[in-house]
Amino acid sequence: MKIFDTEGFPNPARVRIALAEKGATDKVDFIAVDVMGGEHRTDAFKAMNPDATVPCLELADGTHISQCNAITEYIDGHFEGPSLTGTTPKQRAQISMMNLRAENGLLNAVGTYFHHATPGLGPDLETDQCAVWGNRQKETATQTMTYLDEVLADNDYLAGAEFSVADITAFAGLAFADFAKVEIPESLSHLTAWRAKVASRPSIAG
Structure with missing residues (x-):
């Protein structure tokens, strides 16, 4: 199994955290993609992933899977360990819902x-x-932070009592926000406390 990615970018970070949560980081080979050099836009890369984005997963049979949510779903189902995407229809739906809210509204x-x-x-x-459009989406990100803070006022994690891919996505979104200088409002104490808790997980803290 190979993962073509650019270390430090938000979506590759999501996949790397998911792998670490499943204890499977050493079970894949990471292939660096030179995004700054435009490698992701070459014909050779787009033959694997027409989205021209990282990450991209390559299976042993040559199948390529792109789109971060699809990759993390495969990882969650393929490797043993606590589920990141839910084990019941209700859990899966709730986690998927919150993951998409964190992805679309924040990251x-x-x-x-x-x-x-x-x-x-x-x-x-x-x-x-x-x-x-970019500045309008900055406002959307701040609004989503406020929403997530409200969710976390009553829940340990974004989709309930258990850590999930929704938390991974939101955590990566906040890291990207730091890089892009989109500040977390100081009043969002629940979001800030959740972020510190997630940052201390072995999959992230190392």
């Missing part, structure tokens, strides 16, 4: 702000920018 919103309303990865990679 992707911060990404849109970074790529459209800041210099982002530089002029060679950032084309067709729309600053108005």
Whole structure:
């Protein structure tokens, strides 16, 4: 099993955390992709992943799986250990719901702000920018932080009592927010406490 990624980027970080939670980091080979050099946009890479994004999972039979949620779902089902995506229909639905809220409202919103309303990865990679849309998504990210804080006022984790992929996505989203200089409002004490708790997990703290 191979994972083509760029270490330190938000979505590759999600996959690496999921692997660590399952105790499977040493069961895959990581292949570095030079995003800054545009390797993800080459014909060779797009033959594996037409989305031209990292990460991309390659299975032993040559199958390629892209899209971070699909990769983490495969990892969760393939390796032993506590489930990150739920074991009952209700759990799976709740985790999926919160994961998508964290992804769309926080991680992707911060990404849109970074790529459209800041210099982002530089002029060679950032084309067709729309600053108005980027700044609107910055507002969306802050609104989502407030929503997540409200959820965490009554729950240990974003989808209930157990750590899940929703927490991984939100944690990566906040790390991206730090990088993009999108601040967490000081009033969001539940979100801040949750973040410290998640950061102390062996899969993240090392």
